[in-house]
Amino acid sequence: MIELTGLRKVYASPDGDVVALDGIDLHVERGTVHGIVGRSGAGKSTLIRCLTGLERPTSGTVRVDGVTISDLAESKLRAARRRTGMVFQHVNLLDSRTIAANVAYPLEVAGVRRHERADRVAELLDLVGLGDRAGAYPAQLSGGQKQRVGIARALATEPGVLLCDEPTSALDGETTRQILGLVRDLRDRLGITVVVITHEPAVVRDVCDHVTLLEHGRVVQTGALAQVVTAVGSPLSRALVPVPDLPPGDRRALVEAVFSTDAVPTSLAFAAVAALGDDVEVASATVEPLGGVRVGRLIVDAPTGRVPEVVERLRAAGLDPLAVPTTTDAGQEVA
Amino acid sequence: MGDLWIELTTNRVIQQKLPEATVETLQMVGLSALVVLVVGLPLGLLLRSLASDGLTPNRTASAVLGFVVNTLRALPFIILAVAVIPVTRAIVGTSLGWEAAVVPLSLGTIPFFARLVETAVRDVAPGKVEAARVMGSTTPKILGAVLVREALPAIVSGFTVTVIALIGYSAMVGAIGAGGLGFLAITYGFQRFDPTVLYTSVVVIVVLVTVVQLVGDAVARRLDHR
Ligand SMILES: Nc1ncnc2c1ncn2[C@@H]1O[C@H](COP(=O)(O)OP(=O)(O)O)[C@@H](O)[C@H]1O
Ligand SMILES: [Mg+2]
Numbered sequence: 001m002i003e004l005t006g007l008r009k010v011y012a013s014p015d016g017d018v019v020a021l022d023g024i025d026l027h028v029e030r031g032t033v034h035g036i037v038g039r040s041g042a043g044k045s046t047l048i049r050c051l052t053g054l055e056r057p058t059s060g061t062v063r064v065d066g067v068t069i070s071d072l073a074e075s076k077l078r079a080a081r082r083r084t085g086m087v088f089q090h091v092n093l094l095d096s097r098t099i100a101a102n103v104a105y106p107l108e109v110a111g112v113r114r115h116e117r118a119d120r121v122a123e124l125l126d127l128v129g130l131g132d133r134a135g136a137y138p139a140q141l142s143g144g145q146k147q148r149v150g151i152a153r154a155l156a157t158e159p160g161v162l163l164c165d166e167p168t169s170a171l172d173g174e175t176t177r178q179i180l181g182l183v184r185d186l187r188d189r190l191g192i193t194v195v196v197i198t199h200e201p202a203v204v205r206d207v208c209d210h211v212t213l214l215e216h217g218r219v220v221q222t223g224a225l226a227q228v229v230t231a232v233g234s235p236l237s238r239a240l241v242p243v244p245d246l247p248p249g250d251r252r253a254l255v256e257a258v259f260s261t262d263a264v265p266t267s268l269a270f271a272a273v274a275a276l277g278d279d280v281e282v283a284s285a286t287v288e289p290l291g292g293v294r295v296g297r298l299i300v301d302a303p304t305g306r307v308p309e310v311v312e313r314l315r316a317a318g319l320d321p322l323a324v325p326t327t328t329d330a331g332q333e334v335a
Numbered sequence: 336m337g338d339l340w341i342e343l344t345t346n347r348v349i350q351q352k353l354p355e356a357t358v359e360t361l362q363m364v365g366l367s368a369l370v371v372l373v374v375g376l377p378l379g380l381l382l383r384s385l386a387s388d389g390l391t392p393n394r395t396a397s398a399v400l401g402f403v404v405n406t407l408r409a410l411p412f413i414i415l416a417v418a419v420i421p422v423t424r425a426i427v428g429t430s431l432g433w434e435a436a437v438v439p440l441s442l443g444t445i446p447f448f449a450r451l452v453e454t455a456v457r458d459v460a461p462g463k464v465e466a467a468r469v470m471g472s473t474t475p476k477i478l479g480a481v482l483v484r485e486a487l488p489a490i491v492s493g494f495t496v497t498v499i500a501l502i503g504y505s506a507m508v509g510a511i512g513a514g515g516l517g518f519l520a521i522t523y524g525f526q527r528f529d530p531t532v533l534y535t536s537v538v539v540i541v542v543l544v545t546v547v548q549l550v551g552d553a554v555a556r557r558l559d560h561r
């Protein structure tokens with residue numbers, strides 16, 4: 001559905017060129033929800049702007065639904081844009097229009113007749129659960145309701161692709177869950193392909209099938225959710241399956257282990273650590289449902305001299321262990 | 336109170352000239368306001384669009400237009416009004432009467448209103464424009480349906496301020512032969528020292544300004560859904 005090859009974007013700035021995207025190759029399959037995570041400035045927004053054709057790549061190609069966006073002339077691009085919908089962090093509704101008129105906007109632009117517009121708008125507002133608020137103005141809605149209108153608007157022209165740039169970053173936890181539920185539901189019912197940019201691990205865990213980690217404009221890690229989180233030592237695993245902070249105090253050596261409960265039941269994972277003796281203990285651990293499986297992550301504290309043996313024995317038990325350099329904090333927040 | 340009423344109803348200048356002068360003022364302000372709207376609104380949009388973060392950035396055009404607008408704004412109005420007399424003669428055929436006054440009045444307030452429009456439109460969140468572009472909007476659609484419509488309450492407030500400035504300026508051009516309430520106040524009220532005429536003219540001007548302000552505020556409020 002979406003195919004990026006060798007995508008580069010360089011911005012000229014007074015203090016030299018900024019390489020926002022540095023050779024991105026990425027494939028997003030039809031009907032999947034693909035998360036893009038990475039620190040602020042990693043190039044996430046630039047990537048999505050290239051997908052809409054708002055930004056022209058410096059080099060490389062962008063194909064969306066068989067159309068090479070990166071080659072289109074401006075006039076053709078306007079038509080192509082109607083085949084992707086976009087949802088923004090700050091929603092960007094027009095304050096002067098009722099929510100029905102906001103949802104009608106892309107239909108006006110696409111030249112849909114007035115009476116067809118009215119039917120379609122009613123249908124879309126029902127789809128996002130706001131059928132009874134058609135005449136309200138954006139200022140009269142809550143943040144979550146506004147984002148629902150934003151989603152209805154993005155879907156108005158029946159696009160094959162829905163692009164979301166930080167769609168829930170301005171919302172509270174419960175509202176975030178509702179919006180993500182709506183996105184998942186829409187994907188299931190409409191078969192739409194979704195790309196979602198986020199810095200919130202919860203968004204990736206709740207809604208994504210695939211995930212890509214960007215850093216300095218490059219793809220650091222990409223793959224199916226269950227696969228990337230069970231890759232031991234992977235930055236995405238650390239970000240998406242965070243373990244509680246380690247207790248303060250003397251640290252000896254740390255070994256990190258990841259397992260899927262499909263392969264190793266939790267009780268056996270802990271038993272494997274227990275079998276290592278009194279001087280090896282679990283410093284921190286978590287087990288979470290993720291990408292259709294339950295994923296466990298353990299941080300084991302052991303005497304420095306025993307690390308190779310600990311790694312060996314945990315591997316024999318079916319876990320995927322890795323010695324953690326003591327200077328690294330084994331914790332959170334990659335995205 | 337009784338004396339004032341008698342004075343107002345018997346003063347021949349007020350009886351004969353005030354209604355006519357009021358109508359002249361309304362005509363010159365009304366026509367000027369129309370010209371200012373028709374020219375100033377597009378000019379303000381152009382100023383905004385040519386800026387580096389506008390829809391159609393152009394450094395040179397932006398600098399030239401900005402210079403012209405600033406120059407016109409820097410001139411004191413009364414000097415501009417005198418300086419454009421030859422232009423007025425060329426356009427209207429005479430430099431006297433309310434029709435002739437429309438030329439200096441428009442020229443003097445178009446740059447002012449254009450800057451107010453530019454500021455109003457600049458305050459529209461860039462995200463709204465980006466969203467409109469992602470939805471495939473053409474530039475004219477963005478200008479009309481997004482920038483002007485979203486900035487409309489502020490544009491209406493700016494237009495209100497502009498019309499009030501026009502009322503003030505219309506009294507000034509009255510002094511140089513345009514007629515209207517300003518002319519009445521200066522010639523009869525001041526030069527022939529008839530305080531009733533002077534103050535009555537002032538009161539009518541104050542009422543005009545107040546009405547414009549009230550109507551402008553009400554319209555702006557109705558358009559504002561934030
Ligand atoms: N229009 C622009 N001009 C110059 N530099 C830009 C522009 N847009 C983004 N950048 C730079 O490109 C890099 C990536 O930005 P962005 O894609 O917004 O990152 P993210 O969305 O991941 O935070 C940053 O270093 C940013 O400063
Ligand atoms: Mg961003």
